[in-house]
Amino acid sequence: xxxxxxxxxxxxxxxxxxxxxxxxxxxxxxxxxxxxxxxxxxxxxxxxxxxxxxxxxxxxxxxxxxxxxxxxxxxxxxxxxxxxxxxxxxxxxxxxxxxxxxxxxxxxxxxxxxxxxxxxxxxxxxxxxxxxxxxxxxxxx
Numbered sequence: 236x237x238x239x240x241x242x243x244x245x246x247x248x249x250x251x252x253x254x255x256x257x258x259x260x261x262x263x264x265x266x267x268x269x270x271x272x273x274x275x276x277x278x279x280x281x282x283x284x285x286x287x288x289x290x291x292x293x294x295x296x297x298x299x300x301x302x303x304x305x306x307x308x309x310x311x312x313x314x315x316x317x318x319x320x321x322x323x324x325x326x327x328x329x330x331x332x333x334x335x336x337x338x339x340x341x342x343x344x345x346x347x348x349x350x351x352x353x354x355x356x357x358x359x360x361x362x363x364x365x366x367x368x369x370x371x372x373x374x375x376x
Contacts, residue, residue: 240267240298240373244344247276249375250294254284257292264298264373301374304350306341306367310357318360325356341367346374 251269252260260266265282282294314322327335329352337343345353345366357364 240264240271242268242271244372244375246375247278248280250280250282252282252284252292252294254282254287254292257287258290259292259295262297263292264296264375265294267298296376299374300371301347302350302369303347303372303374304345304366304369305343307339307345307353307364308341309367310362310364311339314360314362318362322356322360326353344372346376 245268249268250265252263252265253269254260254266257263257266269279269281282292287294311319323335326339329335330338330349334343338345338349350364350366354364
């Protein structure tokens, strides 16, 4: 079953694969992108097909959509003033200053793993996180 892929969100440095012999190729996002989108890119980074085969590819990336979150401004409106500075500090330490603010403001997707980390942090302070938006998207990593 083929999943619709939004190529607009594909990172420029996304690694593709042209291994025709790979048994996982039909399910691998790297192979699908190589076959469908290679003409749109000036530069491509590719898996060395001579080094890997159908049983040992550490670069296999399943083509699937996941629930990706955007933004968390609304949840911070509910956080008490005594907690907000410490919570923000922990998130900045985890993500870095720029990436924290891009996630908070909805400019960068929040992966399921990052959603889990943020939810645990909010919970440790007695809050529940509600992300500003949830979308079904291709996960590019």
